Amino acid sequence: ADKPVTVKAVGTWGSLTNYQKHEGPFWNDHINAATGGQIVGEIRPQTELGLKGFEIMRLVKNGVFDYAFGLPGYVAAENAVFEGADLSSLTQDIETQRKVAEAYFPTLEKAFADIYNAKLLQLYPFPSQTLWCNGEVNGLDDLDGKKIRVYATTLGDFVEGVGGTSVTVPFAEVIPALEKGVVDCGITGTMSAYKAKWHQVATHAYTLRVGWGLAFGAMNMDKWNSMSPEQQAMLKRELDALTDAMWAETATEDEVAISCITGGACEIGEPGAMTLVAPSEADLKRRDQVANDVVLARWAERCGEDCARNWNETVGSILGMKAEAK
Amino acid sequence: MLEKSLLLSERLSRLLVWTGGVLIIGSALLVTVEVALRKILNVSIGGADELSGYAFGVATTLGFSFALFERAHIRVDALFPFFPAWLRTLCNFLGLVLLVGFAGVVTTMAWSLVADTLEHGSRSITPLRTPLALPQIPWLFGWMFFVFCGALLGLVALMRLMRGDGAGANLLIGVKSVEEQIEDEAV
Amino acid sequence: MLVKTLLILIALIALAVPVAASLGWLGLTLQYLESPMPLHRALGDMVWQTGTDFLLVAIPMFVLLGEILLRAGITERMYEGIVRWVGWLPGGLMHSNIGSSALFAATSGSSVATAATIGTVAVPQIEKRGYNEPLFLGTIAAGGTLGILIPPSINLILYGLLTDTSVPELYLAGFIPGFLLASLFMGTVVILCLMRRGWGGEAIRTDWGARLAALPALIPPIGIFLVVVGSIYAGLATPTEAASLGVVAAMILAARNGKLTLTMLRHAVEGTMRTTSMIMLIILAAVFLNFVLSVIGLTTALTDFVSGLGLTPFQTMLLIIAVLVVLGCFMETLSMLLTTAPIITPIVIALGYDPVWFGILLMVLLETALITPPIGINLYVVQGIRGRGEIVDVMKGAAPFVITMFAMIALLLAFPQLALWLPSLVY
Ligand code: NA
Ligand code: NA
Numbered sequence: 001a002d003k004p005v006t007v008k009a010v011g012t013w014g015s016l017t018n019y020q021k022h023e024g025p026f027w028n029d030h031i032n033a034a035t036g037g038q039i040v041g042e043i044r045p046q047t048e049l050g051l052k053g054f055e056i057m058r059l060v061k062n063g064v065f066d067y068a069f070g071l072p073g074y075v076a077a078e079n080a081v082f083e084g085a086d087l088s089s090l091t092q093d094i095e096t097q098r099k100v101a102e103a104y105f106p107t108l109e110k111a112f113a114d115i116y117n118a119k120l121l122q123l124y125p126f127p128s129q130t131l132w133c134n135g136e137v138n139g140l141d142d143l144d145g146k147k148i149r150v151y152a153t154t155l156g157d158f159v160e161g162v163g164g165t166s167v168t169v170p171f172a173e174v175i176p177a178l179e180k181g182v183v184d185c186g187i188t189g190t191m192s193a194y195k196a197k198w199h200q201v202a203t204h205a206y207t208l209r210v211g212w213g214l215a216f217g218a219m220n221m222d223k224w225n226s227m228s229p230e231q232q233a234m235l236k237r238e239l240d241a242l243t244d245a246m247w248a249e250t251a252t253e254d255e256v257a258i259s260c261i262t263g264g265a266c267e268i269g270e271p272g273a274m275t276l277v278a279p280s281e282a283d284l285k286r287r288d289q290v291a292n293d294v295v296l297a298r299w300a301e302r303c304g305e306d307c308a309r310n311w312n313e314t315v316g317s318i319l320g321m322k323a324e325a326k
Numbered sequence: 327m328l329e330k331s332l333l334l335s336e337r338l339s340r341l342l343v344w345t346g347g348v349l350i351i352g353s354a355l356l357v358t359v360e361v362a363l364r365k366i367l368n369v370s371i372g373g374a375d376e377l378s379g380y381a382f383g384v385a386t387t388l389g390f391s392f393a394l395f396e397r398a399h400i401r402v403d404a405l406f407p408f409f410p411a412w413l414r415t416l417c418n419f420l421g422l423v424l425l426v427g428f429a430g431v432v433t434t435m436a437w438s439l440v441a442d443t444l445e446h447g448s449r450s451i452t453p454l455r456t457p458l459a460l461p462q463i464p465w466l467f468g469w470m471f472f473v474f475c476g477a478l479l480g481l482v483a484l485m486r487l488m489r490g491d492g493a494g495a496n497l498l499i500g501v502k503s504v505e506e507q508i509e510d511e512a513v
Numbered sequence: 514m515l516v517k518t519l520l521i522l523i524a525l526i527a528l529a530v531p532v533a534a535s536l537g538w539l540g541l542t543l544q545y546l547e548s549p550m551p552l553h554r555a556l557g558d559m560v561w562q563t564g565t566d567f568l569l570v571a572i573p574m575f576v577l578l579g580e581i582l583l584r585a586g587i588t589e590r591m592y593e594g595i596v597r598w599v600g601w602l603p604g605g606l607m608h609s610n611i612g613s614s615a616l617f618a619a620t621s622g623s624s625v626a627t628a629a630t631i632g633t634v635a636v637p638q639i640e641k642r643g644y645n646e647p648l649f650l651g652t653i654a655a656g657g658t659l660g661i662l663i664p665p666s667i668n669l670i671l672y673g674l675l676t677d678t679s680v681p682e683l684y685l686a687g688f689i690p691g692f693l694l695a696s697l698f699m700g701t702v703v704i705l706c707l708m709r710r711g712w713g714g715e716a717i718r719t720d721w722g723a724r725l726a727a728l729p730a731l732i733p734p735i736g737i738f739l740v741v742v743g744s745i746y747a748g749l750a751t752p753t754e755a756a757s758l759g760v761v762a763a764m765i766l767a768a769r770n771g772k773l774t775l776t777m778l779r780h781a782v783e784g785t786m787r788t789t790s791m792i793m794l795i796i797l798a799a800v801f802l803n804f805v806l807s808v809i810g811l812t813t814a815l816t817d818f819v820s821g822l823g824l825t826p827f828q829t830m831l832l833i834i835a836v837l838v839v840l841g842c843f844m845e846t847l848s849m850l851l852t853t854a855p856i857i858t859p860i861v862i863a864l865g866y867d868p869v870w871f872g873i874l875l876m877v878l879l880e881t882a883l884i885t886p887p888i889g890i891n892l893y894v895v896q897g898i899r900g901r902g903e904i905v906d907v908m909k910g911a912a913p914f915v916i917t918m919f920a921m922i923a924l925l926l927a928f929p930q931l932a933l934w935l936p937s938l939v940y
Contacts, residue, residue: 156453347782389790
């Protein structure tokens with residue numbers, strides 16, 4: 001029999017469902033039981049460890065952790081290619097987003113191996129990223145001239161594309177900033193917005209999907225190679241099941257969060273009272289143009305020609321869009 | 327020779343602190359301009375917060391060596407007065423070695439971070455897309471200079487001690503005495 | 514493991530190893546003894562990420578603001594002005610220390626900066642009027658802690674982030690306990706000075722004419738207050754940005770006084786960077802230590818122990834408070850907040866306590882941690898400014914105020930409305 005493997009892992013945000021229901025239980029309990037003790041794990045969320053998320057993959061590369069959950073968008077400092085599966089506003093529903101993630105998986109797999117010496121094993125989503133505004137917003141045109149808090153390059157591109165001003169404010173300061181009008185809108189995930197009580201300081205939930213908080217699970221390559229083929233297969237099988245469960249969970253969680261924050265049915269806490277504004281047909285048309293002219297064009301520019309061509313062949317063909325530097 | 331290097335380093339550390347001060351005051355002005363423009367013209371310079379974060383990080387490490395020369399890195403000297411003189415001297419050296427040693431470990435790791443940044447041409451993931459090498463190189467320099475000054479300080483103190491100049495060694499790495507402090511304030 | 518950790522730390526501290534190095538080497542030693550993973554390789558990234566965190570930029574800004582106001586003579590006049598109003602109380606200037614701290618706390622999000630600013634003005638006063646030096650220093654260290662309880666507060670923002678609690682509610686909740694605690698500090702001084710006649714220094718005589726004449730001296734600081742806090746409430750700036758506005762406003766005021774010279778700025782900057790670099794090195798080492806403590810499971814072991822005891826909610830709360838007080842002796846507050854809040858708050862909420870209320874309680878506990886030896890940052894700041902004698906003096910002087918903070922904790926336990934009433938009016 002093979003020697004049992006111990007995996008030290010680091011998870012995402014300890015306060016969110018993905019960690020509490022999936023990442024945490026998987027490594028702390030499930031994997032041991034599912035493999036009959038062949039693989040045992042231990043995980044702590046980055047929030048408890050005082051990490052910010054940007055350094056996660058460098059820690060895996062350096063062997064500080066064996067396995068990490070994190071956001072490709074957060075580790076994009078080394079290369080813009082990591083942004084490709086979660087470019088702002090391109091996908092509006094979770095089924096398409098999963099197809100995008102799967103089409104882009106080989107690209108990311110190679111990037112993780114080359115840059116971080118890591119084996120990419122999972123791509124899964126956080127609840128969708130949308131706009132939370134203090135003040136009336138009834139459609140995309142109303143974002144013109146608004147100050148909008150963003151946290152990533154691609155979100156800034158989107159905001160500037162619709163005529164807004166992108167402002168970077170740390171998450172911790174968004175609530176006072178929204179309340180007092182330092183910013184007019186903020187972008188974050190549906191469940192984060194509800195859990196952080198943004199509804200206390202914002203009035204309109206404009207549910208155009210500007211991102212998915214797409215996340216990854218990846219293992220240090222040396223660690224992966226140290227496992228026997230049987231162990232690798234077992235781990236792969238269990239992680240695939242975990243990935244499926246996470247996609248399913250997020251699909252329902254998005255609806256729950258939006259219902260809760262806009263005063264609908266809510267079983268997880270006190271409902272908020274935000275006005276729900278869904279994007280209209282005209283909004284989506286305009287979004288196509290912004291996506292092409294600004295979001296994709298700027299990304300193609302910073303990512304390079306080969307990177308853009310690869311994107312067009314994989315994700316682009318699913319969405320019917322093209323990344324081209326202008 | 328060593329004594330002279332020490333003097334030069336001390337002067338350089340002061341220059342570095344002033345540079346740090348310029349960075350901090352510059353950040354304050356930048357943020358003020360950002361706030362004003364945002365309110366009046368509804369535009370954002372973009373990334374004033376990010377830039378002042380870098381300025382702060384760089385200024386901090388540039389100040390480490392100055393704080394070292396000023397003997398400002400806090401030591402809890404609760405039991406210290408009860409120690410015999412030889413133990414106090416030993417503690418002074420132990421404290422310095424551990425401080426510089428820890429900074430040395432950090433510096434080594436910081437070096438590898440900056441090496442990776444340079445290798446990949448890493449940029450921040452914010453709208454500003456700052457080339458991270460720009461702030462990280464002076465930041466790393468602050469750490470390295472801190473370690474250098476610490477080592478130099480230890481060597482010179484050791485030399486003075488071996489010459490029998492215990493008081494001179496103490497002046498470099500000891501806990502500040504009442505008289506010295508009063509002198510500081512008079513200057 | 515807990516015992517080992519404490520022994521190593523106490524040994525390092527007792528040998529007068531610099532605090533930053535003690536924390537750092539404790540982390541490295543525990544890693545060597547307890548973890549199979551090369552945790553030290555995280556140091557480069559952690560130190561970079563934490564060292565450039567925008568939320569911490571408020572630290573040098575508030576220290577610099579204090580230095581400039583100080584060197585332009587503005588703080589001294591404010592302080593003298595407050596003396597005329599509260600100096601008649603037994604304990605004289607020590608009330609001014611606390612009152613000025615409370616006022617400054619309303620403009621500063623950081624306890625370190627509050628203690629540094631008020632300390633710089635107040636410390637030279639010790640000899641002038643013959644106070645009991647330790648107690649005098651204690652009022653500065655303790656008064657300074659109000660910086661994180663009275664809004665704005667970097668720590669309340671972080672607590673809100675870590676526990677999904679609304680920051681505006683937390684801010685409102687901090688007002689009454691903050692000013693109440695300031696009053697309790699003053700009460701403590703009065704009682705101590707009535708008990709020990711010699712401690713209160715010379716009596717300060719004043720009259721209404723002098724009091725009114727002192728009022729203009731309060732205008733510049735109030736102006737700064739309006740810029741720093743007003744800009745937040747007027748929707749101009751975030752609390753961290755507001756700190757920078759405060760620096761610029763202070764420079765303008767200094768210029769109006771004809772005090773804004775290069776020499777003055779150079780001295781202000783040297784003082785600011787000495788304090789900032791010293792504090793940041795400790796914070797950076799502490800962040801690494803906490804990382805190691807979390808990874809090796811010490812933090813979780815503690816939590817499991819607490820929840821496994823099967824106590825009533827109130828008993829559990831008392832136990833949590835006791836644990837936090839002990840932790841607070843040895844931990845730097847920012848790291849303590851970062852490590853404990855995410856773990857303990859869920860337990861507390863499950864017991865039926867309000868997270869906003871607990872946030873305020875936790876702030877008072879952090880304030881305690883700031884002045885309990887051996888690791889108490891405000892003690893170091895005050896000693897740093899004083900720059901002579903032994904730190905034991907400051908520790909001794911701060912001790913009575915630790916007791917006062919315990920009384921404040923008891924009040925919060927008995928009357929949760931102290932924290933919750935103000936937010937309940939709005940939310
Ligand atoms: Na405050
Ligand atoms: Na303490």
